[in-house]
Amino acid sequence: MADQQAEILTKIQEIVANQTDDLNVDDIQLTTSLKDGLNLDSLDIFEIVDALEDEYDIEIDSDEGIETVQQLVDFVQQKINSKD
Amino acid sequence: MKLAYLFSGQGSQFAQMGMDLYRTNATYRATIDEAATALQVDLTEPTVWDDPAQVQVVILAMSYAIYRQLTTQLPAPVAAVGLSLGEYSALVASGALDFAAALRLVRDRSQYMATAGKQHPGKLAAVLKLNPQRVTELCEDYAGVYPANYNTARQTVIGGTSEAVTAIQPQLLAAGAKRVVPLAVAVASHTPLMESASKALFKRLQAERFAAPAFPVISNTTNRPFTVEQLPTTLANQLVKPTHFQQNLLQLVQNYHVDTVVELGPGTTLSKFAKQTVPNLVTYHVDTVETLQQVQAALQVRSE
Numbered sequence: 001m002a003d004q005q006a007e008i009l010t011k012i013q014e015i016v017a018n019q020t021d022d023l024n025v026d027d028i029q030l031t032t033s034l035k036d037g038l039n040l041d042s043l044d045i046f047e048i049v050d051a052l053e054d055e056y057d058i059e060i061d062s063d064e065g066i067e068t069v070q071q072l073v074d075f076v077q078q079k080i081n082s083k084d
Numbered sequence: 085m086k087l088a089y090l091f092s093g094q095g096s097q098f099a100q101m102g103m104d105l106y107r108t109n110a111t112y113r114a115t116i117d118e119a120a121t122a123l124q125v126d127l128t129e130p131t132v133w134d135d136p137a138q139v140q141v142v143i144l145a146m147s148y149a150i151y152r153q154l155t156t157q158l159p160a161p162v163a164a165v166g167l168s169l170g171e172y173s174a175l176v177a178s179g180a181l182d183f184a185a186a187l188r189l190v191r192d193r194s195q196y197m198a199t200a201g202k203q204h205p206g207k208l209a210a211v212l213k214l215n216p217q218r219v220t221e222l223c224e225d226y227a228g229v230y231p232a233n234y235n236t237a238r239q240t241v242i243g244g245t246s247e248a249v250t251a252i253q254p255q256l257l258a259a260g261a262k263r264v265v266p267l268a269v270a271v272a273s274h275t276p277l278m279e280s281a282s283k284a285l286f287k288r289l290q291a292e293r294f295a296a297p298a299f300p301v302i303s304n305t306t307n308r309p310f311t312v313e314q315l316p317t318t319l320a321n322q323l324v325k326p327t328h329f330q331q332n333l334l335q336l337v338q339n340y341h342v343d344t345v346v347e348l349g350p351g352t353t354l355s356k357f358a359k360q361t362v363p364n365l366v367t368y369h370v371d372t373v374e375t376l377q378q379v380q381a382a383l384q385v386r387s388e
Contacts, residue, residue: 020367022367022375041096042265043265044356046265
């Protein structure tokens with residue numbers, strides 16, 4: 001489980017760091033707030049969710065209530081595991 | 085390095101933005117003080133600076149103040165693009181528009197827009213992951229909704245009456261749009277709902293004088309460089325016609341061989357669009373002391 005969390009985090013770091021040259025992988029930790037910590041707006045968060053959907057072949061209907069990187073990791077993990 | 089500047093539009097402003105630059109950077113401070121004199125408002129007062137009614141002039145002043153600082157340190161840009169309001173910052177930077185005149189012009193423009201918005205209340209929504217051409221076609225079938233911003237291949241903003249923007253949503257989703265995200269604005273900029281504002285602005289522009297720009301500024305509306313003769317028409321049309329920022333970016337790369345872009349003004353919206361449209365572009369943005377230092381260090385500019 002922990003390995004899977006770490007892998008999802010790495011993926012999120014990669015996706016977010018690719019959005020601009022302003023953010024580094026180190027800026028993105030589990031406790032980081034997506035909005036305030038990374039200055040992402042709802043459209044940016046959509047882009048991340050969208051890339052995660054493609055990566056893990058999952059469907060995320062709504063990103064409502066997801067505020068931190070940890071919550072996003074948990075959400076993706078739950079989707080992956082409910083798929084099996 | 086072939087450098088282009090991108091000038092921020094509205095939507096990414098943040099409270100107290102630029103205050104750190106004002107405190108520490110003499111060029112920045114002098115530019116903001118000049119703006120305060122031109123507008124006869126106290127821009128050091130947070131209630132004025134952060135007032136939504138002032139946001140257009142504040143973004144112009146901030147963007148141009150950062151430009152003034154950077155331009156003494158970086159190579160001359162080969163071209164520039166601003167998004168919507170950002171076109172005024174780009175035109176001022178290029179020398180086509182006088183700074184003080186542009187501030188008063190933008191102040192009036194925002195009033196014309198607010199008035200037109202009261203007459204014809206509107207709504208904007210971002211349509212995600214549907215081909216822009218399909219979005220355009222679907223809008224043609226609906227009265228009262230129009231493409232407003234062609235931002236990237238995956239993001240088109242539509243605008244129109246609240247009813248029409250709501251009514252078209254199921255069609256967009258059925259056609260394959262991943263999501264339709266309403267934007268928090270009450271004015272449908274870049275659509276025919278802004279007709280009265282466009283007319284008032286055209287009239288207002290007749291009183292202004294323009295100079296030839298020192299570098300090309302690519303218009304959102306025509307996707308061609310602004311010319312002195314066409315400036316009033318192009319800026320007036322901008323309010324009622326869609327912006328073509330994706331095409332603007334492609335043109336920067338294809339026609340001007342740009343490899344590095346620096347976004348000036350609040351936020352990173354334009355840098356993100358640039359990254360999505362041309363992934364190998366090197367992108368920076370400046371809206372704080374920290375990001376200014378990052379750009380100065382990265383581009384190895386000489387210090388003052």
